[in-house]
Amino acid sequence: MSETDPYLRRAKMAHCLKKLPLRDDQEHVLALSGLWKIALTKPNDPEFPHLGIFKCMAKLIQKGLRNKAWLLNYQNIYIPYYAAHIIGSYTMNKPKFAEKAVKSNVVVPLIGLLRGNITWVEQRVSLRALGHLASHEATFEAVAEYEEEIVGLAMNIASTCAYEVYDKFVGLEESERIEYHRNLLTRGLGGLELENRKAEEWAIQIQCWALHLIDCFARRERSLGLICKEKFLEDLCEMWGGLVNPTSPSGIGLVRTLCHTKVGRRSIADVEKVMENLCNVSRSSDERRQYMAIDGLLQLLKDSSTRYKVIDRVAPVLADLVEQSKVGQAILRTLLQDYHKVKYCELKLKRMEALTEVWDLKVERVKRESLTSEEEIREREILARVLKQEGNEKFKSGEIEEAVKKYTEAIDLCPLRAKKERVVIYSNRAQCHLVLGDADAAISDTTRALSLSSGHVACPHRKSLWRRSQAYDMKGVAKESLVDCLVFIKSRLGTTRQRERLKIPYYAVRMVNKQMNATWIFASAKAKSKKRSSKDEEEVEEFKGNNQIDAIALRRRTNRKKEGELQILSA
Template sequence: MEFRIPETSTNNTAHNLNCSCFFCILSETVPSVRRTRIAKYFKQMSLRNNQEHVLVLSGIWKIAMTKPNDPEFPSLGIFTCMAKLISKGVTHRSWLLRHQNIYIPYYAAHIIGSYTMTKPKFAKKAVKSSVIQPLLELLRGKISWVEQRVALRAMGHLARHKATFEALKAYEVEIIEAATNIASTCLNKVYDDFVGLKKTERLKYHRNLLTRGFGGFELENRKAEEWASQLQCWSLFLLHCFACRERSLRLICKKKFLKKLCGMWGGLSNPSSPSGIGLLKTLCHTQMGRESIASLQEVVESLCHVSRSSDKRQHMAIESLVQLLTDPVTRYKVIDTAAPALADLVELRDVKGKYKVGKKIMQVLLHDFHKIKVRELSLSSERTRRRLEEVWEMKVERVKREKVTSVQEMREKKALSRVLKEEGSERFFGGEIEEAVVKYSEALDLCPLKLRKERMVLHGNRAQCYLLLKDAEGAISDATRALCLSGVARPHSKSLWRRSQAYDMKGLARESLMDCLTFMNSKGFQMPYYAARFFNRQMNSTWLFASAQSKWYNKHPEMKELVANLGQKSRRKVKGEY
């Protein structure tokens, strides 16, 4: 159980081991003497009480961060030393609260994680040095969330290496349960234990670790937000290591946790994190994972939303849906939800280094199209059938027809399509929105498939019509088609903005924010004022601690009215000062 750490330290002890000795050892020029003295120092460090241990660990931490592949310290007993220091901090509270020893478990776990990050042989040496049990103690929350973060990081590195993954087998159930719990609750935990507290209530050593002794209240908040995101990211990464080896799937695939995964972003600043979508993608490569996800409508819907957004993990959502549709066991459980969304992506070319994505989607969607069309399976809704027929007509029938159509006839169709587009625009500016939709649809039916730019504009115009008609789904569908035609490198900015508005209309703030961000990036320094205001509103809605803050307000109703009209920055400042 976590305990509260007082701000002051206890009595000083005799200097049995001077920190300056360690830095003198590092300056030793004779290699054999240096190695012998370093090994001796590591062996004795955990046995002695020295108020300057933290300075030594801080120095080792910097070395481990800058030279994680240097074999010197790992070969001389650094892992055994760090494991013993963590165990001492967890089991001997009086020692932990003496001098600045409260920092020691954090630095020790961080050092273990840094040296095991890329080198499997270092990870094997760490496991042989018995680091797992001390890291588990931190993972259990024996000290605080700050130590949990670095413990998860170290455990994740041990789990990623094939050579050391099996060493975690004895603790598998506890690790999975701890990681799922931390991933689900860490944002509330960090908010309640740090962000939501007044300046005077925050633990001093947490503040020092977050800002390295520099910066004020706002910097502490920014770093706490970053660390909370990392805490969730490392939890998901650890679970990913087990899921990709198809281990403990029953524990990971609990319905309550799978539903929460959809909201676990992984942080905008950390695109390398598997995030919630990334873990769902990994699970979709397993039979149990596919069946579990297919039974949860809201999870499939979330995958559909991300697949049609500007999220950097769009390709993960697409891949997950393709896996669900490829499996005959799960295909008809998800087709009514997935097919309409994926049908908008059949003209997508490349995304995240994957080529001909749209073609792959088309093949999966039309895999048993004739079966659905002829037998009229009751498992497929009318909407699904209609969307599949549209895909078949465009990607199969029209392709065949246009191959045998003369050049003159194609020119005539292009000219007529342009006329219909102009008529649609006249209807639009005349306020006849529904009539404009009809004209744009007729123009799309005639416009040759190879005229991608012209069709992009038509889909974009129709998306604007659907926005005015309050048809959010129609606007998302057409805006997505326009963006697929424009390409990822130079996305159609108007369609980004329209889809962002449509997602906002549906209450999907995150998807709306991602499109808004991409739209603003496309504008460069000429950011429209209306976009900046919209962006700020979505940022407040999607703030990492938005849910935790709402719970905080429920506990402190007297503050709710005070901060009701304040911005995000001012809101946090008010809580810090009062």
């Protein structure tokens, strides 16, 4: 690397890369660490891809998979991780580099790591590299040669990675953790808190990269029969990418991809949990996730084979969004595409109520108000304000149901153009629903208030955000409650000068803490681990009581499996 003559330097580097897998040298890990840094900072630099780095990395991974004695020697345990990371970095952006990697036979060794033949940290970088190779048209087929195995492994990893990382790292005592895992996570900085934070971030990345790899096949309508299994579709509802990977497709992104395929639509329409999740996310404050969910629902409604399976559930949800500035018109067209056909249907279904309400709001009422004089419009607006005030008084006096009636009358009277007034009335009625314990009605009204405020005010209606966060909390929908609460806090803070003066309300902090704990990626794994430990303790006590002997032997036996798991290769 220090050679000044570029031609001589390249010749030496090519020779070094060629000989590296054939030698057994304790300095190998330093060389790989240096190449890793270069690949990470200069992934588009063609120098090393042209010098044969892919062939070198593939051989090193194969050596690690085949020769366990070599892997345990010196610090060679780090080499497969660095090698797979280097492949992933160089194939991330450039299809030409990806083609070179495939010609250098990197796919098979990467699959070896994906199988978990070493540990979970190597699975992470293998998923990343295979995902990049599968995302390029030129190299997708090379990955698809092993389609069934790769998709199956990726699905399993996406569903179980949180349990794997918790059981093999986060849930262990500091002294039990594998040293080279700790070093990879913290780069020598150390500290239990930092290790746990990085492990959480890596677990989320593993899940997101597994979903990205699956998504590469789903977008090409490959392996849909495998991907669309009911259990996996239900698992997708829990995979949201968290707040660490905002660009990840997450579970909702993969569901949206499946909704663009006929097989996917039919499978999703039959899974109640997925439909419920789509409906919840379609009203999210996270615009990116919201639009993915709305697009998925619209695809289901446009397909005649799934429209009438889902419309009873979907129509009332989308009806709350027809006045949203960005997607309202698309929702309106899709909901009402066959309104006149089902208008005179004898069956009185939920969809008829929702569709009729949308028709009256966006068609009939618009026509009526266009023919109404300006003076009458103003009178109706004034009367709506009076009714709103009466509703406020009823609410203050504890007559909640009467307040709901007053707000409903005000909404019916208030002109469509008086958006700010309608936002307040919907939000006030939502507060009444919260007091009455009707979370669904509160979510509906706050969503309508937020839809009206989108595109018309500087920020979303704060009270509606907080009230919807409370309503979602009441229903146990922790993710959407958390997102609403975070957006509520962000809207309160405003400018930098305001942030210096304002403090985050205690009630909002409490809500964030509650929902962060509920949505923590390791929440289920921790609960399962506690349950397992409790069961082991019960067995110990029973053994002691029945046999009157020392329980240490039983403790060793019940922990034997866990101890065996810890005998993973370490430096």
